[in-house]
Amino acid sequence: MNRYYVTWTGLSKEERNKFNILTKSRTIPIGSTSLKKIWPNYVTKSLVPYGKGLNSNMGYQFNPYILKYTYITPLITQILVGILLGDGNIRKPTPNGNPQIQYNQGFNSLSHMLNISLLLSSIITHFPSLVKSRDMKLYLHLYSRCLACLIPLYNLFIINGKKRIPLNINEWLSPISLAFWAMDDGSSTPEGFYLNTHSFSYEEQLILQNALLVKFGILCNIHKHGKQYKLYIRAQSMNTFRSLVLPHFSSSFYYKLFPKMIRSKYPKISSIRRM
Numbered sequence: 001m002n003r004y005y006v007t008w009t010g011l012s013k014e015e016r017n018k019f020n021i022l023t024k025s026r027t028i029p030i031g032s033t034s035l036k037k038i039w040p041n042y043v044t045k046s047l048v049p050y051g052k053g054l055n056s057n058m059g060y061q062f063n064p065y066i067l068k069y070t071y072i073t074p075l076i077t078q079i080l081v082g083i084l085l086g087d088g089n090i091r092k093p094t095p096n097g098n099p100q101i102q103y104n105q106g107f108n109s110l111s112h113m114l115n116i117s118l119l120l121s122s123i124i125t126h127f128p129s130l131v132k133s134r135d136m137k138l139y140l141h142l143y144s145r146c147l148a149c150l151i152p153l154y155n156l157f158i159i160n161g162k163k164r165i166p167l168n169i170n171e172w173l174s175p176i177s178l179a180f181w182a183m184d185d186g187s188s189t190p191e192g193f194y195l196n197t198h199s200f201s202y203e204e205q206l207i208l209q210n211a212l213l214v215k216f217g218i219l220c221n222i223h224k225h226g227k228q229y230k231l232y233i234r235a236q237s238m239n240t241f242r243s244l245v246l247p248h249f250s251s252s253f254y255y256k257l258f259p260k261m262i263r264s265k266y267p268k269i270s271s272i273r274r275m
Contacts, residue, residue: 056118090102175248
């Protein structure tokens, strides 16, 4: 029996609503949402080396003074850049407020989301929330505090209220950001690797293609899928790509980097017949 599939992005709003059962998505409570108040220490005069001492701040309520002087380390910046190149979003809940990061993933990415939560524990309040969407599917929702230190990233990616790829994105790319981008928005092929950049324009695809070549020497093609485009890392650049991202990849996503190895180890995967 032949089956025909239509991409979710190709459906109109009315067509998408036909798949919905609930009137709206709802958050499923899995623990306490109360925060303990913490106040600034004006007495301590000890020095902390830059990038160190950023322990978990989850579960604590900060006053505006602490939020104003909260900073992010280079590691967190690289992770956030990778997330924002993928499915992550940065927005201002209020027009004159500070921005926050929002990030959604399917429930099957639980281990990945918990790992990201630990890495970003200095700027978030809780572990990811469990949300039941209108079509009854479960996904995980992670959000950061509203912080002034996120303004540079907001100005980098948001233009006229929409997420865009800046011309100088190569200056922000690193192996860590590339790894988190690939884990979030990548998919393997028998020979190469797709970066699913459907939401960006053709001109932005060119910017990303050039950035990967200049920064890492990775050769990419731009493939058209319907009315949209996405980047394809060529087979001759896969060894370079793997060597860059593997040290920062979660083990649950190794199948994206080594699809042939996974199929040979688990032959049943490759023997599944298409209906």
